[in-house]
Amino acid sequence: MGLIRNLEVGIAWDSRLIGIKGARGCGKTTLMLQHIKKTFPTNPDAALYVSLDNIWFSNNSLSDLVDAFVKRGGTHIFLDEVHKYRDWAFEIKNLYDEFPSLHIVFTCSSLLEMMKTGADIGKRARMYELPGLSFREYLQVETNLSFPILKISDVLHKHGSIAPEIVAHVKPIAHFEQYLEWGYYPYYLKGVEDYPQGLEETILVLLEQELPMLRSVEPTYVPKLKQMLAIITESAPFVPNITKLSERIGINRQTFITYLNYLEQANLIRLLYRDTQRIGMLQKPDKIFLDNTNLLRVLGSDSPALERKRETFMVNQISQVADIGLSHQSDFLIDGTYTVGIDGIDKTRRQLLGQADAYMACDGLEYGFGQKIPLWLFGFLY
Numbered sequence: 001m002g003l004i005r006n007l008e009v010g011i012a013w014d015s016r017l018i019g020i021k022g023a024r025g026c027g028k029t030t031l032m033l034q035h036i037k038k039t040f041p042t043n044p045d046a047a048l049y050v051s052l053d054n055i056w057f058s059n060n061s062l063s064d065l066v067d068a069f070v071k072r073g074g075t076h077i078f079l080d081e082v083h084k085y086r087d088w089a090f091e092i093k094n095l096y097d098e099f100p101s102l103h104i105v106f107t108c109s110s111l112l113e114m115m116k117t118g119a120d121i122g123k124r125a126r127m128y129e130l131p132g133l134s135f136r137e138y139l140q141v142e143t144n145l146s147f148p149i150l151k152i153s154d155v156l157h158k159h160g161s162i163a164p165e166i167v168a169h170v171k172p173i174a175h176f177e178q179y180l181e182w183g184y185y186p187y188y189l190k191g192v193e194d195y196p197q198g199l200e201e202t203i204l205v206l207l208e209q210e211l212p213m214l215r216s217v218e219p220t221y222v223p224k225l226k227q228m229l230a231i232i233t234e235s236a237p238f239v240p241n242i243t244k245l246s247e248r249i250g251i252n253r254q255t256f257i258t259y260l261n262y263l264e265q266a267n268l269i270r271l272l273y274r275d276t277q278r279i280g281m282l283q284k285p286d287k288i289f290l291d292n293t294n295l296l297r298v299l300g301s302d303s304p305a306l307e308r309k310r311e312t313f314m315v316n317q318i319s320q321v322a323d324i325g326l327s328h329q330s331d332f333l334i335d336g337t338y339t340v341g342i343d344g345i346d347k348t349r350r351q352l353l354g355q356a357d358a359y360m361a362c363d364g365l366e367y368g369f370g371q372k373i374p375l376w377l378f379g380f381l382y
Contacts, residue, residue: 003027003030003137003141003186003189005027005031005130005137006137006149006382007020007031007128007130008031008034008035010128011035011128012126013035013039013103013105014103015103015126016096016102016103016104017092017096017103017104017121017124017125017126018103018104018105018106018125018126018127018128019105019106019107019108019114019121019125019126019127020032020105020106020107020108020127020128020129020130021107021108021109021127021128021129021130022107022110022129022130022131022267023110023131023132023266023267023291024109024110024202024206024210024267025132025185025186025187025198025199025202026130026131026132026186026267027130027132027133027185027186028080028107028130029051029080029107030186031130032078032080032105032107033049035105036049040076045072045073045074046073046074046075046076047074047075047076047078048069048074048076048078049078049080050062050065050077050078050079050080051080051081052079052080052081052082052084052085052088053080053081053084061091062079062085062088062091062092063091063094063095066095066099066102070099070101074102075101075102075103076102076103076105077102077103077104077105078105078106079092079104079105079106079107080106080107081107081108081109082106082107082108083108083109083112083210083213083214088106089117089119089121090117090119092104092106092119092121093119093120093124096124106125109210109214110129110265110266110267111206111210111211111214111215111262111265111266112214114127131320131382132184132185132186132292132294133179133183133184133185133186134317134320134380134381134382135172135176135179135183135317135379135380136379136380136381136382137382138175138179138183138379139170139172139175139179141189142175143169143170143175145169145170147166147380148380149380149381150162150377150380150381151381152318152321152322152334152335152338152381155373155377155378155380155381156338156357156359156373159368159373159374159377160367160368160369162377163366163367163368163374164367166377166380167366167367171366172366172374172376172377173364173366173376176375176376179293179379180294180297180309180313181293181294181297182195182294182297183294184292184293184294184316185198185199185202185294196297196298199294199295199298200298203229203268203295203298203299206266206268207222207226207229207266208222210266211225211262211266215265217259217262221251224249224250224251224259225259225262225263227249228245228249228256228259228260228263229263229268229269229299230299231245231248231249232263232269232288232290233290233296233300234300236269236288236289236296236300236308236312237287237288237289237290237308237311237312237315238288239286239287240284240285240287240288242256242257242284254282257282257283257284257285258282260285264291267291268290268291268295269288269289269290269291270288270289270290270315270316270319271285271287271288271289272285272286272287272289272324272325272326272332273285273286273325273326274286274325274326274328287326289311289312289316290312291316292312292316293309293313293316296308296309296312307342307343310342310343310363310375311331311342313375313378314331314332314340314342314361314375314378315332317378317379317381317382318332318334318378318381320381320382321381321382322334322335322381323335323336327339327340327341329355329358330355330358337357338357338358338359339355339357339358339359340358340359340360340361341358341359341360341361342360342361342362342375343360343362343363358371359371359372359373360372360373361373361374361375361378362374362375363375
């Protein structure tokens, strides 16, 4: 099965202005190209794909290109990496107003703040966010099979009947470890051997180019961001001592928390709080995670501890579709309602006793029973 993302079906492609945000390397370009190929097979001249970081734009404008494209009958233009083009928001706004029959789709970094562009693009565009691959999507690519997307309530309450239906067609546990190591970013399909290097390059682009460009981080402070990420990688997930960490890096406490938020917006880390409704940008996080298990593998040790991988996987997958915070009674609180603990199949239910809507996500389980749910099944949420 080709890599057809679920978001491709969910986008309202008839809208005149569509924006697709996402982490670098998550597949935004592939998503657009697949849509063009599927939608314009007999009329390719109606659609045009343009990468705005092309050197051609150093001496040419997007407006002139679009004007010529529309005069030749073009109706749909797809703009990749708009944040690489100077004053992109104003130019797209003008194109939107000048060519009422033109449909514009653009991709941008997850760091881009639409409401701060000064061109009202955030009010005009229908915005979507593309995450990395879920475990479900990874299995579809690897097995050429199709699996349903599950609601959290179904995973918690109906896992006893759902898991056997999936296991009848595939052995999820046989693929789970590979997904945790290299299955989150779609470019693993180019070759698993080169995947770590590709992911390292992605991280460097985020730290050295996109954060300075989109968050005005001074280049002299980029080494501080790298040091922060290295320290986080050593222990994540962990409960941070913000004062000690900021002193270790040599920046003040407020700047440290600000940079933590920047790293989260770059989809490199996740910040969790006891209360899922965080107060503000300067609120101290209660626990810090790397964004996904592939980062844990590439930035950290060759064999990260099982507990670290389990927790990171859980936070990554659930956070795409629901609010997740830290539970006072167990590990996580989902949507302010469900309490979920994580461990292997030998963990007892003592920490869940007396709690309503409390469950245990267990690694190594093919089928669940009662309050114990296979950990891999939480990878079917999108």
